[in-house]
Amino acid sequence: MKWFVALVIVLNLVVAMYGSLKQRPPLDVHAQEVSPGQVKLLPASWTPDASAPQASAPKAQASAPAAKPAASAPAAKIVASAPKAQLPAKPAAKAEASKPSAKAKPAPQDKPAAAEPAKLACYRWGGLNDSLLARVKGGVPALKLKTAQISEDSKQESKGSGRLWVYYPPLATQAETKTLSAELKDKGFDNYIVSNDEFKGNLSLGLFGKEDAAKTLVARLKAAGYDKAVVKSKDQPAKTTTLTFKDLDAAQAEHLKALQKRLTPGIALKGC
Numbered sequence: 001m002k003w004f005v006a007l008v009i010v011l012n013l014v015v016a017m018y019g020s021l022k023q024r025p026p027l028d029v030h031a032q033e034v035s036p037g038q039v040k041l042l043p044a045s046w047t048p049d050a051s052a053p054q055a056s057a058p059k060a061q062a063s064a065p066a067a068k069p070a071a072s073a074p075a076a077k078i079v080a081s082a083p084k085a086q087l088p089a090k091p092a093a094k095a096e097a098s099k100p101s102a103k104a105k106p107a108p109q110d111k112p113a114a115a116e117p118a119k120l121a122c123y124r125w126g127g128l129n130d131s132l133l134a135r136v137k138g139g140v141p142a143l144k145l146k147t148a149q150i151s152e153d154s155k156q157e158s159k160g161s162g163r164l165w166v167y168y169p170p171l172a173t174q175a176e177t178k179t180l181s182a183e184l185k186d187k188g189f190d191n192y193i194v195s196n197d198e199f200k201g202n203l204s205l206g207l208f209g210k211e212d213a214a215k216t217l218v219a220r221l222k223a224a225g226y227d228k229a230v231v232k233s234k235d236q237p238a239k240t241t242t243l244t245f246k247d248l249d250a251a252q253a254e255h256l257k258a259l260q261k262r263l264t265p266g267i268a269l270k271g272c
Contacts, residue, residue: 121253122272125260126242132264133241139259143252145245154241163207163234164214167194168226170201177201187224189217205229246272 128136140150168184168191170177177193181203184191191203205221208214214231221229245256260269 120246121248121250122244122246123248123253123256123269124242124244124272125256125264125267125269126240127267128241128243128264130239130241132267133243135263136243136259139263140243142259143245143255145248145252149245149247151244151246152241153244154239156239163209164211165207165232165234166205166214166217166229167199167232168203168205168221168229170203174201177203184226189221189224189226207234244272 125136168180170193171180181191181193184203184205189205191205194200194202194204205217206214208217211231218229218231221227245252248256257269260267
């Protein structure tokens with residue numbers, strides 16, 4: 001039994017010695033990670049010492065990893081420069097964005113509203129007799145109107161009291177007419193001799209508002225022997241004129257209104 005234990009110990013010693021004497025494989029310093037802080041750069045004047053070749057080896061090996069960052073620098077530059085190669089594409093994209101779309105239509109611009117022309121006024125100044133017409137025409141030149149802006153329209157109208165007049169025609173001489181007038185008065189027919197108008201010399205027997213009253217008087221005169229009595233309406237035709245003012249601007253219209261109020265306050269202007 002002791003012999004077996006001693007044999008095992010001897011075998012263990014032999015294996016241990018074999019392992020220590022066996023040559024180890026060379027160490028790959030490139031496979032080891034070295035911190036950049038531990039790397040030391042040698043001066044340019046440094047020369048290896050022949051008496052200590054083994055001591056200088058680690059420095060050379062230690063300096064080897066320092067080349068890796070330098071080697072990786074170009075790669076970083078290439079990677080960093082890669083996006084720069086794509087920069088020319090951006091203006092093209094902007095150019096495409098700046099081009100108007102074929103479907104997109106430009107927004108319609110609001111057209112400025114056209115200024116409306118000023119409205120021109122038109123007025124009629126009517127019912128003017130000859131005296132009023134002369135007064136109005138005297139003030140019209142102050143309006144400074146053109147010939148085409150004013151026109152005149154005249155017509156005949158019947159004007160009067162609406163009453164009926166009974167008269168007796170004059171006789172051959174004024175003396176005979178006076179004698180007739182005295183006879184009629186004696187028989188109850190009141191009268192007088194007209195002396196101031198176109199019916200001068202006629203005997204006026206009265207004015208009546210109703211036709212029946214006028215005809216009754218005529219019948220009484222015939223019954224008394226005076227059969228030449230006449231019934232006449234007192235309405236006489238009269239001439240009236242209407243002035244039309246057209247295409248008046250605001251200033252001319254105001255001046256016309258002022259002129260109307262001053263000359264004919266009772267006759268107002270009317271729109272055309």
